[in-house]
Each structure stands twice: as C-alpha cells, then as structure tokens.
Amino acid sequence: MRVVNSLVERCFALVSLLANEAAAMRLGEIAEQLGLQKSAAHRMLNVLCEIGWVEQEQVTGFYKLSLRLAILGQRFLSATHLTDVCQPVLEELAAASAELVRMAVIQGETLTWIAQVQGAKSGLKYQPEMVAKVRLGSTANGKAYLSKLLPKDALRIVIKSADDGQDGTISSVEDFIKELKLTRKRGWAISDGQTEPGVVAIAAPITLIGGPAVGTVSVAGPSSRLTQEQHGSVASSVLAAAAKLGELWPLRQSCTEAS
Structure with a gap:
C-alpha cells in the first residue's frame, strides 16, 4: 500500500495504478492500493470518468482507464x-x-x-x-x-x-x-x-x-x-x-x- 497526500498526487497515483492493471479494478481495491477512503477514491473516479480518462463498466461497476492516455x-x-x-x-x-x-x-x-x-x-x-x-x-x-x-x-x-x-x-x-x-x-x-x-x-x-x-x-x-x-x-x-x-x-x- 502506498500512501499519497496531495490531490494532484492522488490523481496521478490513481491513473498510474489503473495503467499497471490489464483488467478493470473494483472501487475497494483501488482505495486499498492507494491508502484512501472509499469515498475519496470514488469522488476522484467520478471526476476522471466525467472528463474521459476513466471508464466504469456497466455490468460490474469496476473501473479502467480509457484509451485517452494511450492515445496521448x-x-x-x-x-x-x-x-x-x-x-x-x-x-x-x-x-x-x-x-x-x-x-x-x-x-x-x-x-x-x-x-x-x-x-x-x-x-x-x-x-x-x-x-x-x-x-x-x-x-x-x-x-x-x-x-x-x-x-x-x-x-x-x-x-x-x-x-x-x-x-x-x-x-x-x-x-x-x-x-x-x-x-x-x-x-x-x-x-x-x-x-x-x-x-x-x-x-x-x-x-x-x-x-x-x-x-x-x-x-x-x-x-x-x-x-x-x-x-x-x-x-x-x-x-x-x-x-x-x-x-x-x-x-x-x-x-x-x-x-
């Protein structure tokens, strides 16, 4: 578990975590890996989904990176x-x-x-x-x-x-x-x-x-x-x-x- 502090660092740590995983991840696993409360991780994921960097699977509710980062x-x-x-x-x-x-x-x-x-x-x-x-x-x-x-x-x-x-x-x-x-x-x-x-x-x-x-x-x-x-x-x-x-x-x- 890696503890991150600032909002910017948390955001990039979240993106890096999703980039390291081939499969989508559940909210609880993301929060645990980053040392965050589920509520804080959920807020960041929602923002990243809204601006197109992250996608949430409709069936499982798991999260994964969109192709935007790969394209850039x-x-x-x-x-x-x-x-x-x-x-x-x-x-x-x-x-x-x-x-x-x-x-x-x-x-x-x-x-x-x-x-x-x-x-x-x-x-x-x-x-x-x-x-x-x-x-x-x-x-x-x-x-x-x-x-x-x-x-x-x-x-x-x-x-x-x-x-x-x-x-x-x-x-x-x-x-x-x-x-x-x-x-x-x-x-x-x-x-x-x-x-x-x-x-x-x-x-x-x-x-x-x-x-x-x-x-x-x-x-x-x-x-x-x-x-x-x-x-x-x-x-x-x-x-x-x-x-x-x-x-x-x-x-x-x-x-x-x-x-």
Whole structure:
C-alpha cells in the first residue's frame, strides 16, 4: 500500500495504478492500493470518468482507464521521432539474431518498453505481453539499467519496485550486488529463465556519449536457441546495437526542433 497526500498526487497515483492493471479494478481495491477512503477514491473516479480518462463498466461497476492516455502517449512518442530514428538499428539486430529485439527508455527511476521487432521468421517465437513497465530486479533490461547506478541506489529502486508490486523481491542482496558488478564490468546483463522459464534475454544499457544511460536494448528468445555457447556472440551484437543507439539518440532533439 502506498500512501499519497496531495490531490494532484492522488490523481496521478490513481491513473498510474489503473495503467499497471490489464483488467478493470473494483472501487475497494483501488482505495486499498492507494491508502484512501472509499469515498475519496470514488469522488476522484467520478471526476476522471466525467472528463474521459476513466471508464466504469456497466455490468460490474469496476473501473479502467480509457484509451485517452494511450492515445496521448502515442502522440508524444511520435512527436519525439525516437522510434523512427532507432527502428533501423533494432531491425538490423533482429535480423542478425533471428530473435525478439526490444528497446526500453528510462523515465525517472523506471524503465518503459517503447519498441520491439520480431526477428524469428519460423519455428518457436518468443512473444511476451507488451506491458508498459519493465520488471527491474529479474529482467536483463532491468539489470542492465540498474548496473549504471550506484549500488545503493540500484538496491533502493529494486526494493521500492517490489514494494509497489512491480517486481518480485530479490533472493539475496549480496548476490544482487555481485551480479550488478559483473554486469557493469562486461557491459551486458542476462536473464536465463528468471523472468520466464525457458527464456533467455541479453540486454545492454544505451548510454549517450559522455553522458548518462537513457535506455536499454535486448535480444530474447527460447533457451533452446540462445544456448550458453551463443551468449557471448549475442551479447557482442547487443553491445554494438546499444552503441549505435547511443550515437543516434541525440538526433531525437534535433529532429524534434526541426519539426
């Protein structure tokens, strides 16, 4: 349960909560998750319904986000030209690896999926649900992002994400810090069955030249194809793609200004 205070913070916390849930939620569950009285949660939901951000199901009375937020998000993403600039690099990596390639961007202290390209043309294809937020403690992308932070900050963020219900708890602080140090040293992270059984993902942080990390890029597929013998070559391809994306990323600003 997360306690929120101001009206604006409550409103955004409510929208964020509904955005994290695929299904509609009942009033009592929403109030409990946000640490609010039912009456206060109901008032906010009524206002959000009136202005078109939230919808209430007629049969169940449960609440869910309307498509308005998703539409605005797509408009903003399109206006940045970020996916346009990065798409060729992602497609090149997908063709070379013949597996699923995904890219996520850092927003505050979270990581959000924004693009994917399926490189597998036949046989078994790994196609996960395209949820918004990346699970930080267990995914290759999450660990790649966290490896760019100070250990104390990485640990704080992953514990917070677990408390917010966005990720599972880490099994050992010592092992977690050790893995982040290894990830930082070699430049890439791996998840071998940690997120989904039988699935391997290898990710690298996207870092601006002389600047901070801005996102991550990964290759993921069945462990029957991404065997241990292939981890090194796949990691090299992911690192090369991350370097290209880091060089192209500043074009986002120039493209935005040009438009």
